[in-house]
Amino acid sequence: MKIGLDVMGGDFAPDATIQGAVLAREQISSNDRIFLFGPSDIIESKLKEIGADSTGFTIVHSPEIVGMGERPIKAFTQKPNSSIANGFKYLKSKEIDSFSSAGNSGAAMVGAMYSVNTIQGVIRPSTLGVIPRENGGMNIILDIGTNPDIKPDVLYQFAILGSLYSEYVLNVKNPKVGLLNIGEENEKGNLLCQSAFRLMKDSKDFNFFGNIESRELFSDKVDIFVCDGFTGNIVLKQIEAMYSIMLRRNLVDDYFSRFDYENYGGSPILGVNGSVVIGHGISNAKAIMNMILQSKQLHESGITKKIKRAMNKYTQSK
Amino acid sequence: MKIGLDVMGGDFAPDATIQGAVLAREQISSNDRIFLFGPSDIIESKLKEIGADSTGFTIVHSPEIVGMGERPIKAFTQKPNSSIANGFKYLKSKEIDSFSSAGNSGAAMVGAMYSVNTIQGVIRPSTLGVIPRENGGMNIILDIGTNPDIKPDVLYQFAILGSLYSEYVLNVKNPKVGLLNIGEENEKGNLLCQSAFRLMKDSKDFNFFGNIESRELFSDKVDIFVCDGFTGNIVLKQIEAMYSIMLRRNLVDDYFSRFDYENYGGSPILGVNGSVVIGHGISNAKAIMNMILQSKQLHESGITKKIKRAMNKYTQSK
Numbered sequence: 302m303k304i305g306l307d308v309m310g311g312d313f314a315p316d317a318t319i320q321g322a323v324l325a326r327e328q329i330s331s332n333d334r335i336f337l338f339g340p341s342d343i344i345e346s347k348l349k350e351i352g353a354d355s356t357g358f359t360i361v362h363s364p365e366i367v368g369m370g371e372r373p374i375k376a377f378t379q380k381p382n383s384s385i386a387n388g389f390k391y392l393k394s395k396e397i398d399s400f401s402s403a404g405n406s407g408a409a410m411v412g413a414m415y416s417v418n419t420i421q422g423v424i425r426p427s428t429l430g431v432i433p434r435e436n437g438g439m440n441i442i443l444d445i446g447t448n449p450d451i452k453p454d455v456l457y458q459f460a461i462l463g464s465l466y467s468e469y470v471l472n473v474k475n476p477k478v479g480l481l482n483i484g485e486e487n488e489k490g491n492l493l494c495q496s497a498f499r500l501m502k503d504s505k506d507f508n509f510f511g512n513i514e515s516r517e518l519f520s521d522k523v524d525i526f527v528c529d530g531f532t533g534n535i536v537l538k539q540i541e542a543m544y545s546i547m548l549r550r551n552l553v554d555d556y557f558s559r560f561d562y563e564n565y566g567g568s569p570i571l572g573v574n575g576s577v578v579i580g581h582g583i584s585n586a587k588a589i590m591n592m593i594l595q596s597k598q599l600h601e602s603g604i605t606k607k608i609k610r611a612m613n614k615y616t617q618s619k
Numbered sequence: 620m621k622i623g624l625d626v627m628g629g630d631f632a633p634d635a636t637i638q639g640a641v642l643a644r645e646q647i648s649s650n651d652r653i654f655l656f657g658p659s660d661i662i663e664s665k666l667k668e669i670g671a672d673s674t675g676f677t678i679v680h681s682p683e684i685v686g687m688g689e690r691p692i693k694a695f696t697q698k699p700n701s702s703i704a705n706g707f708k709y710l711k712s713k714e715i716d717s718f719s720s721a722g723n724s725g726a727a728m729v730g731a732m733y734s735v736n737t738i739q740g741v742i743r744p745s746t747l748g749v750i751p752r753e754n755g756g757m758n759i760i761l762d763i764g765t766n767p768d769i770k771p772d773v774l775y776q777f778a779i780l781g782s783l784y785s786e787y788v789l790n791v792k793n794p795k796v797g798l799l800n801i802g803e804e805n806e807k808g809n810l811l812c813q814s815a816f817r818l819m820k821d822s823k824d825f826n827f828f829g830n831i832e833s834r835e836l837f838s839d840k841v842d843i844f845v846c847d848g849f850t851g852n853i854v855l856k857q858i859e860a861m862y863s864i865m866l867r868r869n870l871v872d873d874y875f876s877r878f879d880y881e882n883y884g885g886s887p888i889l890g891v892n893g894s895v896v897i898g899h900g901i902s903n904a905k906a907i908m909n910m911i912l913q914s915k916q917l918h919e920s921g922i923t924k925k926i927k928r929a930m931n932k933y934t935q936s937k
Contacts, residue, residue: 435864446801449809483764483852491767491849515857519864531809534801535850536857539833543861546753546837552870 302332303359304597305397308339309366309384310404311584315339318403319347321589326357328594333357335593336397338384340364363387367404369582373411385409389416392575399596401567403580403589410447410570410579417575420605422612424455426572427462427530428579430537433559436521441467442481444530445537445568451529453496456480457504461611462571463525464507469602470569471524479513479523481532486512493529506615566591569599572608576600621677622647622915623715626657627684627702628722629902633657636721637665639907644675646912651675653911654715656702658682681705685722687900691729703727707734710893717914719885721898721907728765728888728897735893738923740930742773744890745780745848746897748855751877754839759785760799762848763855763886769847771814774798775822779929780889781843782825787920788887789842797831797841799850804830811847824933884909887917890926894918 304325308318322335329335334357337344341362348355365383367376377386385404389412391397402409410426419426429443443463448455460478467476480498482490487498489512501509510523515536518526528536544560547553553560566588567580576599580592622643626636640653647653652675655662659680666673683701685694695704703722707730709715720727728744737744747761761781766773778796785794798816800808805816807830819827828841833854836844846854862878865871871878884906885898894917898910 449801481853483767483849483856491847494849515853516860516863518857519860529809531801531812532850532853535799535833535854538801539836539854539857540861542834542837543858545834546874547865547870550872550874552865552872552875554868554870556864556868557870 302597302600303334303336303397304593305336305338305388305391305400306593307384307388307400307402307404308337308344310402311580311589312582313585314403315343315347317584317586318589319344320351320586321584321593322358323351323353324586324590325593328590329597331357333597334359336361336391338363338388361387361391367408369405371405371408373405373407376405376408377411377415385412389413392577393417399576399578399600401578401580401592401596403567403582403584403592406579409577413570413573413575413577417573420572420574420609420612422616423572423608424458425451426570427459428568428570429463429466430533430568431565432518432540433556434521435519435556438473438521439471440518440524440526441471442526442528442533442536443571444528444533446530446534449529449531451493453493453500456493456497456527456529457500458615459527460501460504460507460509460525461615462608463527465604465607465611466569466571467524469604469607470599473524475508476524477510477522478507478525478527479510479517481515481526481528482512483514484512485514506611563588564591566593566595569595574605576605620651620915620918621654621715622651622911623654623656623706623709623718624911625702625706625718625720625722626655626662628720629898629907630900631903632721633661633665635902635904636907637662638669638904639902639911640676641669641671642904642908643911646908647915649675651915652677654679654709656681656706679705679709685726687723689723689726691723691725694723694726695729695733703730707731710895711735717894717896717918719896719898719910719914721885721900721902721910724897727895731888731891731893731895735891738890738892738927738930740934741890741926742776743769744888745777746886746888747781747784748851748886749883750836750858751874752839753837753874756791756839757789758836758842758844759789760836760844760846760851760854761889762846762851764848764852766848768849769811771811771818774811774815774845774847775818776933777845778819778822778825778827778843779933780926781845783922783925783929784887784889785842787922787925788917791842793826794842795828795840796825796843796845797828797835799833799844799846800830801832802830803832824929881906882909884911884913887913892923894923
C-alpha cells in the first residue's frame, strides 16, 4: 500500500510529521511505502537529523506552503506545488492509496472534493469524531464542523455514512444511529431535527434508534450520533476542554485517558472517492503516526466502495 | 417578601418540595412567607410528618395535578386549579413576589408568558444555565432549551438579558458577552452566528467580546455565552453527563464539586414581568431549597425592572 502524508501540515510540522512518519513506518509492512509530500531538502535533512532510515519512504518534492489562515480554494489554485495540492494530485492519479494532513482542514476538504471528488449521490461529505464509551468501545459523531448548516436529507445521509464507518472500520455489528437532540420524544428539537426525525424513523438504510440527548454521548445506547456540523463541533471541543481541565487537575483515570486525541489520529472525510484523513492542528508525532495508520486502515476497510454501493441504492430508492 | 412554590412540581414531589421549603424557611427572615401551592391535605400531612412548624407558610389549596408529559397550554386551560396555574395567578395579582417550580418546564414557561406576560420589546423570554469557572466565579449560558430555533435579533436580545443577569444577580462588573461559535474568526459559524455577529459587533447595548468556542466554556474569557436553545441544551446536558461519570468514578475535586446542580436551584425565566425560576425535574430537597432562595434573590435584584428599562432603550434605538 502507498500511504501519503502532508509533511508541512500541522502546528508542529515538519518535525512532528517526520517523526510521526518514522514511527508509523515501524508499524507497517515492508511492502508498504509512505509518500512524504513537502520540500525535499527539508524532509531529507530532518530524516538525517533524527537518524532515520529513508528506505520505505518516497519523497515528492512540494516546495510551496499553504498557511493555516489561507482560503482553501485560493490555496489550491495559487499553490499547485504545495504539499497538500500534490498529495491530492497523487491520490487522484492513484499513485497513492490514502492521504492525510494535519494542516489547513478547509484546504484538505476542498482538495478532496475537487481532486478525487464527492461520491455520486452524496450531497455533502462529512468529517467525524470519536467519543470513548464508558463501557468500552467507541461512539462516533458526525458532522463535526464541515457542514454547520444542513438540510434534513443531509443529516439522513450522515446516518448512512456513519453506519458504514462504524460497521466496516470500527467493526460494530448493526450499529445504532441516534439523532442528537434536546429531548427523547418524537416531536422534540429544532426544526432540522424534527424534519430529520420524520425522514429517519422508518429508514431501511440504517438502524435508527431515535432521538438521543447529549447526556448519552458516553453511554452505549447508540453507536452513531448524527447532528449538524455546528453542534458536533461544539460537542467535541467541549469534551476536549473538560478533559484538559481534568488532566491539569490530575483527575484522569483509565477511562478518561482514552480521551487523549493522540490515540486516534484524525478525522476521515466520508463521502469522497478516496481515503483521506484530516489531523488535529496540534498533532504531535504520536498523533501523526496514528493519523497515518488510520488512513491505511480506512483504505483497507474498503469503506469507499461500501459508501458507493449504499449511495447507489439510496439514490435508486428515491 | 412572599415567595411562591409549586409543591407538586418535580420527580420527588411533594416530599422533596416540602422538605426543601422547610430548609429554605430556616434561611430567610421571619418577615418572609413561603406560599405553598398544592393540595392542602397533602401539604398539611407532609409538614406534620416531618414535624415542621407551619408558621411562615401559607397554603394555597390547589388540588389539580399537571403531569410532566402534558401539553403546556392544555394543562393551563383545563386545570385552572392546579398548583402551577394558581401560582401564576398569585404572581400576576402580586399576592406573591416570586414563583418557582421543578415541574413541567414547558407549562412554567407558558404560565409565565400568559400570566405576568413577556416584557415589552422582548421577542422571546429565555432560560439560562450556570457553568462554574475553573478560576472561580460563574459563567452563564443562554438560551438552554426554551428557544431551539431563533433569529439573530433574538440572540442579540439574549446578550442583553444575560448581561443584566450577570451584572445584577451575579454582581459581575461590565460582563463580557461571547457568541458561542465553532471558530474565533469573524466570518465563522453557521448562518445564525454569522448574522448575529454582524448585529453584535458594534453593540452599545452590551460588552461584546466576539466569537468564542466551546473549549472556553469553563474559562474566564467571557461571562456570558449566547446561543440558540438547542446548542445550550446540548452543552448543559453534556456537562451533566461528564460530571456524573466523574462522580461515579470518584474523580470529583473541589472545582468539579461545584458542578453539582443541587447548589444552584434552577433556571430563571428572563424577559417576563415577574421573578420565576424553573427547577430541575430531579430536584431533591437541597435543590428545591436553593431554587426557592434563587427566586427570592431574583426578585430582590430588581432585574425585571432593569430588563424593562434596557428593552425600552433598545426599542427606541431601533
